[in-house]
Amino acid sequence: MTKTVYYTASTLNGFLADKHHSLDWLFAVDTAGSPDIAAFMDSAGVFVEGSSTYEWILKAENLLAEPAKWQQYYGSKPTYVFTSRTLPVPDGADVRFVSGDVAGVLEEITAAAGDLNVWVVGxxxxxxxxxxxGALNELVVTYAPAALTSGAPLLPRNVGVDSLVLRSAEKQGEFAVLTYGVRGREGSTQSAEGGTP
Ligand SMILES: NC(=O)c1ccc[n+]([C@@H]2O[C@H](COP(=O)([O-])OP(=O)(O)OC[C@H]3O[C@@H](n4cnc5c(N)ncnc54)[C@H](OP(=O)(O)O)[C@@H]3O)[C@@H](O)[C@H]2O)c1
Structure with missing residues (x-):
């Protein structure tokens, strides 16, 4: 059954990147025993991200100049990029630009995932x-032992304690991995109906 999962690394105080979009704080963490991102990627049929994340990936991996690397990472799986702009695409990459309400493209994204999951990258x-x-089933946050004074926020929302259910808390190397189900949406295929549970 397809799940939509927001899976990300975060600083202890809830930042995905510093204010210059740098992940230096993350790459400084000792990777021994760290979360198996390759296995998580295998479980996803579709990647979904905002334009800052997409542009960061293009630049960090030099993907416009070395498009073959895209296939190595993503194979033929589509990436949906939310943006109001026209952005470049590595040769041969299945990148689909969308904008506006998530609800308006949810069915298309879910269908593209097939039997696999939708990974909301950030x-x-x-x-x-x-x-x-009401489209998110699960949050998986891998907390690094680092903090920043500012940057891109993990989840800039007011989320009451009745919305999320802690499913597991694990030590994986230097990371604390917390998995939350979204109450009322655990194990269900997503729909745009009903708003936040
Ligand atoms: N720590 C991690 O594991 C991790 C994971 C993910 C991301 N990151 C990093 O965190 C940072 C996130 O950047 P960010 O906070 O700016 O978020 P983002 O989601 O990557 O990008 C935000 C931009 O996406 C576009 N967008 C978002 N929703 C849209 C919608 N519904 N319709 C049309 N366009 C939409 C808008 O830009 P335009 O319309 O102007 O294009 C918006 O400014 C990046 O540096 C990324 O590399 C880190």
């Missing part, structure tokens, strides 16, 4: 948009 506001319309 940023935090886009994950919030999925949560707002």
């Amino acid at each position: 940023g935090g506001d886009l994950a919030g948009q999925f949560l707002d319309c």
Whole structure:
């Protein structure tokens, strides 16, 4: 059954990146025993991200100049990028630009995932948009032992304690991995009906 999962690394105090979109704080963490991102990628049929995240990936991996790397990472799985702009695409990459309400493209995104999951890569506001319309089933946050004074927020929303259910808390190397189900949406296929549970 397809799940929509917001899976991300975060600082202890809830930032995805610093104010310059740098992940240096994350790459400084010792990777021994760290979360198995490759396995998580295998469980996803579709990647969903905002334009800052997409542009960061393009630049960090030099994907416009080395498009073959895109296939190595994503294979033929589609990436949906939320943006109001026209952005470049690595040769041969299945990148689909969408904009506006998440609810308006949810059915298309879910269908594209097939039997696999939808990975909401980030940023935090886009994950919030999925949560707002009842489209998110799960949050998996891998907390690094680092903090920042400012940057891109993990989830810029008011989320009451009745919205999320802690499913597991694990030590994976230097990371604390917390998995939350979204109350009322655990194990269900997503729909845009009903708003935040
Ligand atoms: N720590 C981690 O594991 C992790 C994970 C994910 C991301 N990150 C990093 O965190 C940062 C996130 O950046 P961010 O907070 O700016 O978030 P983002 O979601 O990557 O990008 C936000 C932008 O996406 C576009 N967008 C979002 N929702 C839209 C909608 N419904 N319709 C049309 N366009 C929409 C808008 O830009 P335009 O319309 O102008 O294009 C918006 O300014 C990046 O640096 C990324 O690399 C880190």
